[in-house]
Amino acid sequence: MELGVLGGVQVRSAAGSVDLGHARRRTVLAVLLVEPNEPQPVDRLVERVWGDRAPHRAHTALYGYVHRLRRALAGGGGTRIVRAGGGYQLDVDEAAVDLHRFRDLVRRARAADDERAFALLDEALGLWRGEALSGVDSPWLDRVRRTLHLERAEAELHRNDVGLRSGRHHALLAPIWAQAEARPLDERLAGQLMLVLYHCGRQADALEHYRRVCRALADELGVVPGPQLREVHHRILTGAPPRAAEARR
Structure with missing residues (x-):
């Protein structure tokens, strides 16, 4: 069962x-x-x-x-x-409950090498079928739902970092793009998208995405990008191959 x-x-x-x-x-x-x-x-x-x-x-x-x-x-x-x-x-x-299987796979990925971690995170994220706890509602479950979606987002970011380090740029482009559209103010995710675009030969698109993020941060939060994202932008702008770790905040 x-x-x-x-x-x-x-x-x-x-x-x-x-x-x-x-x-x-x-x-x-x-x-x-x-x-x-x-x-x-x-x-x-x-x-x-x-x-x-x-x-x-x-x-x-x-x-x-x-x-x-x-x-x-x-x-x-x-x-x-x-x-x-x-x-x-x-x-x-x-192990028969998808939530606890997801958490176990994510935990194991943290201690694994990149090749194994990517496979574990892929399996973990593949367990999701949509919005957590959809169709049920209570104040307590609403809080649990928000926590679970934060855990999912963190697992996606971890998978992206591992994939970037492993050179899976073309395979990552579509999922990272979709994630960035869903979370346009996430600077770590913005940096990951800029990196994957750059490594797919789309430097101009990477720079344009940075401009969009700058506008969104200014309009929504009244802030400018943090130093890590600015450094990713600078290295892409100057054509210096950025490292995957530089997308992290």
Whole structure:
């Protein structure tokens, strides 16, 4: 059985997708998936599922959702929801949950050489299916969602650095371009795009992107680029081959 939150909340068994029911039931499962194999007291679950909008009989509603989720997860090997610590706990192999597999791959990439790190980060980022926790909503899950997207962005930046050092310039151009469009004020990412454009023989485009970033930083934040990005610009402007590490901030 495979469980996921890096996109919509989903469960897949050997027979296919498992019907989890309506959004609030999927919200309960999402909360348990973020911190599996740990007891979640009922009051904590209620707060994480509903925030300050819990219904009058929230404990009863939660019991009903858990009961139906248990039935949905039946036959999933060791994956089950059990009573624990005055509440509930999701027992699951964390390797079966995309979020925890993503974090493990990113952690392993930090200690690997560039060739292995690039493959690990590629695999980690390939687990994402869209916006994390899409289709479920609560104040706590909103905070988790923001954290997860920051983790994804950092993994992308790490992968870009590794790929630039490894000379994968043409393969990196499209993904880095898309990332830069999504995060136009990220100076580290801007430097990476300028480097990959330069190494793909597009010096003029690299310099034009720098001008766009300067305008965006001035208009949105009232600041100028930091010293690292200015140095990347200077070296591209003068035709001195910049190093990948100089895109970092």
